Amino acid sequence: MTIDKHNGFTLIELMVTVAIVGILSAIALPAYTSYINQANRSDAKAVLLENVQFLERNYTENNKYHQTSSGTAITLPVYVSPESGTTLYNISAPTLTATTYTLTATPDSSGRMTDDECGSLSINQLGQKSVSGATLDANTCWRK
Numbered sequence: 699m700t701i702d703k704h705n706g707f708t709l710i711e712l713m714v715t716v717a718i719v720g721i722l723s724a725i726a727l728p729a730y731t732s733y734i735n736q737a738n739r740s741d742a743k744a745v746l747l748e749n750v751q752f753l754e755r756n757y758t759e760n761n762k763y764h765q766t767s768s769g770t771a772i773t774l775p776v777y778v779s780p781e782s783g784t785t786l787y788n789i790s791a792p793t794l795t796a797t798t799y800t801l802t803a804t805p806d807s808s809g810r811m812t813d814d815e816c817g818s819l820s821i822n823q824l825g826q827k828s829v830s831g832a833t834l835d836a837n838t839c840w841r842k
Contacts, residue, residue, distance in 0.1 A: 735814055742779040742787040742803040743840065746821055749774045749789060749801050753823075762796040763823065779803060786811045787819075799823050815839075 707715075752775050753763050760767045772794065779787040786809040793800040802820045805811040816839035817831030827840045 735811065738779075738786050738811055739814065739816055739819070739839070742789075742819060745776050745779040745781070745787070745789055746801050746803050746819060748776055749791075750821060753799055753801075763799045764794045764796055774801075778806075785809060793822075797823075 753772070756766065756772060757763050764772055766772065774789060774791060777789045778785045779789060785806045787803040788806055790802050790804065791799055792802060800820055800822045802818055804818045805814055815833045817829050817833075819839065820828045820830065827836055829836045829839045832839060
């Protein structure tokens with residue numbers, strides 16, 4: 699009586715395993731990328747809101763957004779997102795006057811958020827949130 703022992707895998711078993719891994723990767727990678735983009739957007743929104751609080755505090759103390767009580771121009775405390783590491787968003791105040799402001803988080807041209815579906819995020823002194831260069835609407839982008 700001989701016992702025939704086989705070690706290893708057949709080609710069919712190997713191909714089935716490769717197909718399963720391929721299918722799982724095709725599903726998991728886009729979901730992971732979407733999750734990472736959403737986290738990066740959330741960080742940019744947090745930085746925008748941090749700057750909004752800074753400007754509102756200044757307005758409460760000095761009755762103007764664009765200058766301190768001594769008359770020096772305001773500079774935003776945080777101008778990139780994330781605050782450390784590779785810059786993904788640049789924060790700017792393209793409209794900053796005594797009574798109005800608009801803060802914008804623009805994807806950095808060399809970062810991985812340049813093709814993000816929400817584009818640039820903006821908020822003004824009235825709390826109105828908007829997006830530009832986006833394939834999604836502002837409500838969707840600011841909720842995600």
